[in-house]
Amino acid sequence: xxxxxxxxxxxxxxxxxxxxxxxxxxxxxxxxxxxxxxxxxxxxxxxxxxxxxxxxxxxxxxxxxxxxxxxxxxxxxxxxxxxxxxxxxxxxxxxxxxxxxxxxxxxxxxxxxxxx
Numbered sequence: 001x002x003x004x005x006x007x008x009x010x011x012x013x014x015x016x017x018x019x020x021x022x023x024x025x026x027x028x029x030x031x032x033x034x035x036x037x038x039x040x041x042x043x044x045x046x047x048x049x050x051x052x053x054x055x056x057x058x059x060x061x062x063x064x065x066x067x068x069x070x071x072x073x074x075x076x077x078x079x080x081x082x083x084x085x086x087x088x089x090x091x092x093x094x095x096x097x098x099x100x101x102x103x104x105x106x107x108x109x110x111x112x113x114x115x116x
Contacts, residue, residue: 004037004071004078005030011050012069018055023063029070037078057084
């Protein structure tokens with residue numbers, strides 16, 4: 001069983017050095033409960049996914065801005081949200097968002113990254 005709070009905490013700590021290099025802050029918001037929020041899943045894969053979400057947020061948000069990672073228990077689910085305040089994905093690239101060939105290169109990064 002995976003503890004959602006510990007998973008999010010590990011992802012934040014593993015990506016903090018990258019966020020520092022991108023000159024952005026990262027915060028973790030967890031519920032004020034001592035009850036573990038457990039679920040079944042592939043912990044390493046989920047850690048990789050969360051790390052990717054956080055590093056993408058750091059890459060494309062404004063310098064000095066804050067990335068928020070939150071663990072949010074709901075009725076019968078647990079959500080882990082990564083929120084940034086960057087420009088978002090340009091409308092013309094949104095249709096490719098989940099395609100296997102969607103890679104932000106140095107050329108496309110210039111149009112994705114928020115100005116400093």
